Amino acid sequence: MVSRVRVRLFAMQRELAGARQVDLELADGASIEAAWSALIAIHPALAPGRSAVRFARNGVYADPTEILADGDELACIPPVSGGAAEPAGRIIELRAEPFGLEILAELGDRLATDADGAICGFIGRTRLSPGTPAPGQEAEAARHGGRQVEALEYEAHESMATQILDAIADEVRDRFDVERIGIVHRLGSVPRGEVSVAVVAVAAHRAAAFEAARYAIDELKARAPIWKAEQFSDGHVWIGSPARSGPESPGPESRRDGSRSARDKEAT
Numbered sequence: 001m002v003s004r005v006r007v008r009l010f011a012m013q014r015e016l017a018g019a020r021q022v023d024l025e026l027a028d029g030a031s032i033e034a035a036w037s038a039l040i041a042i043h044p045a046l047a048p049g050r051s052a053v054r055f056a057r058n059g060v061y062a063d064p065t066e067i068l069a070d071g072d073e074l075a076c077i078p079p080v081s082g083g084a085a086e087p088a089g090r091i092i093e094l095r096a097e098p099f100g101l102e103i104l105a106e107l108g109d110r111l112a113t114d115a116d117g118a119i120c121g122f123i124g125r126t127r128l129s130p131g132t133p134a135p136g137q138e139a140e141a142a143r144h145g146g147r148q149v150e151a152l153e154y155e156a157h158e159s160m161a162t163q164i165l166d167a168i169a170d171e172v173r174d175r176f177d178v179e180r181i182g183i184v185h186r187l188g189s190v191p192r193g194e195v196s197v198a199v200v201a202v203a204a205h206r207a208a209a210f211e212a213a214r215y216a217i218d219e220l221k222a223r224a225p226i227w228k229a230e231q232f233s234d235g236h237v238w239i240g241s242p243a244r245s246g247p248e249s250p251g252p253e254s255r256r257d258g259s260r261s262a263r264d265k266e267a268t
Contacts (some may be wrong), residue, residue, distance in 0.1 A: 002072040007039055009046075011078050011155055011227035012134060012238040013053075017043040026068065032057065033064040033255060035074055039259060052079050052135040052242040056225070059160045061245035071166035075157055077225050077239035079134040089202075091182035091257035092165045094158055094226075099184070100195055107182035107200035116180070116202045122217050124197040126152045126190050130230050134238045141237045149230045151191045157225040161185075168219045171247050178203045178212040196228075 007022045008240050014020055032055050033058075042046045054077040055062050068074065091107060099106075104121040112119055128148040133141035165183050172178050180202040191194045197220070201212035221245040229236040238264075 002026065003028055003030060003068055003072070005035055005068050005070075005072050005074055007035065008157070009075060010076070010157060010225070011216055011229070012136065013046055013078050014051070015078055016045040016049075017152075019043075021068060026093070028070075031064065032062060032066050032068060032074060035068060036076070039076070041061075049078065049136050053077065054243045056150035056157070056160055059157075059163060061243075069138055071145060074227070076161065078227060078238070079231065079244050080221070080223070080225055080227060080243045081157075090166075090169050091184065091239070092162055092169065093184045093186060094156060094161060094187055096187050098190075099198070103184060103195065103198040104200060107184065107198065107217040108202065111202045112200075113180070116204055118203050119205040120201045120203075120206065120213040122197075122199040122213050122227045123162060123195055124217070126192045126196055131239045132241070134240045135242070137238050140235065144232045144235065144237060147232050148231065149191050149192060151231040152196060153189050153229045153231055153236065154185070154187050155227045155229075156185075156187055158187075161224045161226050164224045165220065168216055168223070168247075171219070172201065172212045172216055173204070174209045175215065176203075176212045178208050181216060182213060183216060183220065185220070189231070218226040220266055222248070239255065 002025045005024045005026055007024055009017050010019055022039060022042060024035055025039060026035055055064060056075040056077055057066060059075050090113060101123060108119040120153045130149055135169045169181050172181050172222060178201050182200040184198045199213050199216045203209040227239045
């Protein structure tokens with residue numbers, strides 16, 4: 001008996017393998033780790049990146065020991081930088097078309113109600129200075145040392161990214177009692193100075209809105225399968241760290257009422 005598994009590759013993996021997907025035939029009962037070994041036998045250039053790779057089975061993060069079944073889709077998730085109707089008061093979008101600072105007003109207008117006294121927004125833009133290269137990209141980053149970033153190129157596992165952003169919005173609701181949140185992320189090329197991501201949190205009080213917006217962008221950067229490459233005049237460098245497969249443990253700043261302890265406030 002064999003299991004046929006489709007492996008999807010993204011960002012730097014796609015470039016190293018020269019393919020977006022690889023179809024494997026595995027022994028029945030093979031694990032995700034076994035599938036990775038079979039993939040490396042075909043594309044050995046992928047092997048050095050193993051320590052930074054995370055896996056998703058059928059759109060859900062999975063442990064390498066998990067057993068694959070016939071017809072499964074296995075996504076290999078390199079280091080990250082990000083259909084159905086959304087619940088009322090929630091906007092989750094991946095957009096190919098550009099947007100600017102007006103996105104904050106757009107999301108605020110779409111989300112806010114008369115009960116809300118606070119709208120907190122975050123904007124991420126392409127800057128000229130480079131970030132931290134993804135594992136395996138250090139030599140390429142050194143080659144572009146001292147140069148300015150001209151644009152960022154974003155790529156995503158779109159269905160999985162949308163699911164994870166939706167889960168982050170659920171966590172915002174549960175941790176901070178903030179129901180109304182918008183997360184919009186660009187795909188494709190974002191030139192220097194243009195907007196790549198926007199987060200807006202709407203709440204009755206500012207403390208909850210601030211904490212919710214910060215949590216949402218921090219978790220997006222750590223977990224969503226959205227990759228970015230810094231574009232230079234003669235090449236590019238993939239940026240990011242190994243993906244975290246679940247939310248960060250709640251701390252005193254993430255109490256359900258959105259407030260912090262007196263000690264935390266004194267520290268700031």
